[in-house]
Amino acid sequence: xxxxxxxxxxxxxxxxxxxxxxxxxxxxxxxxxxxxxxxxxxxxxxxxxxxxxxxxxxxxxxxxxxxxxxx
Numbered sequence: 001x002x003x004x005x006x007x008x009x010x011x012x013x014x015x016x017x018x019x020x021x022x023x024x025x026x027x028x029x030x031x032x033x034x035x036x037x038x039x040x041x042x043x044x045x046x047x048x049x050x051x052x053x054x055x056x057x058x059x060x061x062x063x064x065x066x067x068x069x070x071x
Contacts, residue, residue: 027033 024033024036
């Protein structure tokens with residue numbers, strides 16, 4: 001948190017998140033909540049794609065690795 005937002009108390013951060021969460025939780029009709037759900041799904045897939053992108057960077061070639069471990 002300090003790297004991106006400067007020094008911010010965790011209680012203040014939780015208070016800022018609480019208001020949008022309460023607004024989303026008070027929606028009674030699900031058709032109004034569907035766009036937020038779709039946005040959350042898209043953001044989750046983008047995050048997963050970024051994780052795999054950085055995870056699979058600079059892998060050694062398969063022929064440079066041993067096929068079996070020596071026990």
